[in-house]
Amino acid sequence: MSTPAERTLESLPNNGLPDVVRFLFFGMHGFLDEIIFTSIFNLVENLDRTMSGHTSLWSFLMYGSCSFVVEKLYLHLRFRRGWSTWRRLPIYICFIYTWEFCWGLALRQYGACSWDYSHYPFNFMGLITLLYLPGWVCISLYQDILSNVLLRHSGQGADINVCPVSRKDKCIIGLERTGRGPNEFHCE
Incomplete structure (x- = not known):
C-alpha cells in the first residue's frame, strides 16, 4: 500500500x-x-x-x-x-x-x-x-x-519539489512554480 x-x-x-x-x-x-x-x-x-x-x-x-x-x-x-x-x-x-x-x-x-x-x-x-x-x-x-x-516537469516551467510532510491524516506535496505566482499545494 x-x-x-x-x-x-x-x-x-x-x-x-x-x-x-x-x-x-x-x-x-x-x-x-x-x-x-x-x-x-x-x-x-x-x-x-x-x-x-x-x-x-x-x-x-x-x-x-x-x-x-x-x-x-x-x-x-x-x-x-x-x-x-x-x-x-x-x-x-x-x-x-x-x-x-x-x-x-x-x-x-x-x-x-x-x-x-x-x-x-x-x-x-x-x-x-x-x-x-x-x-x-x-x-x-x-x-x-x-x-x-x-x-523537471517542463509543462509550465515548474519544478517538481516534493516535500513529504507525513502526518496521521494528511500529506502536503508542494509544486513550486518558477516565476508564475505563489506555490500550489495538493493535499490528500
Missing part, C-alpha cells in the same frame, strides 16, 4: 526527458567526464602538457547505466524517504564503487578492463581506489542537480 506522497508523486506528469534519452545523455556525459578527468590527471601526475585524455567504449555503458540507477536512487531516497543530499551521498558513493568494481571485474575476465589502479594507494584489486573519492563525491552532488534538471 502506497502513502499519499507516493501516490501523488506517481500521478504528477513527467514531461522530462524519456528514459532512453537520459541513459544516452548519462553515457555521453560519462565519456566526456572521463576524458577530461584523465587529461587533468595526466597533466598533474605525469606533467603531460598535451592534455590528452582517454576512455573506452565500455565506459559509455558503465556510466550510462550507473547514472541511470543513481537517478532512481535519487528519486526514491529524496521523494519517498525525504532524505537530504548529505544523507543520500554515502549511498551514492557505495553504489558507484560497487558498480565500478563489478564492471571492472567482469571486463577483466575478458581482458577488456581499461583501468588498473594497483599502483595507487588505497586500491582494491586494482579496480577501485579511494584516491578518487573526492571526485566521486563531486560527481554525486552534480548527479543530484542533473537528475532534477533532466526530470
Whole structure:
C-alpha cells in the first residue's frame, strides 16, 4: 500500500526527458567526464602538457547505466524517504564503487578492463581506489542537480519539489512554480 506522497508523486506528469534519452545523455556525459578527468590527471601526475585524455567504449555503458540507477536512487531516497543530499551521498558513493568494481571485474575476465589502479594507494584489486573519492563525491552532488534538471516537469516551467510532510491524516506535496505566482499545494 502506497502513502499519499507516493501516490501523488506517481500521478504528477513527467514531461522530462524519456528514459532512453537520459541513459544516452548519462553515457555521453560519462565519456566526456572521463576524458577530461584523465587529461587533468595526466597533466598533474605525469606533467603531460598535451592534455590528452582517454576512455573506452565500455565506459559509455558503465556510466550510462550507473547514472541511470543513481537517478532512481535519487528519486526514491529524496521523494519517498525525504532524505537530504548529505544523507543520500554515502549511498551514492557505495553504489558507484560497487558498480565500478563489478564492471571492472567482469571486463577483466575478458581482458577488456581499461583501468588498473594497483599502483595507487588505497586500491582494491586494482579496480577501485579511494584516491578518487573526492571526485566521486563531486560527481554525486552534480548527479543530484542533473537528475532534477533532466526530470523537471517542463509543462509550465515548474519544478517538481516534493516535500513529504507525513502526518496521521494528511500529506502536503508542494509544486513550486518558477516565476508564475505563489506555490500550489495538493493535499490528500
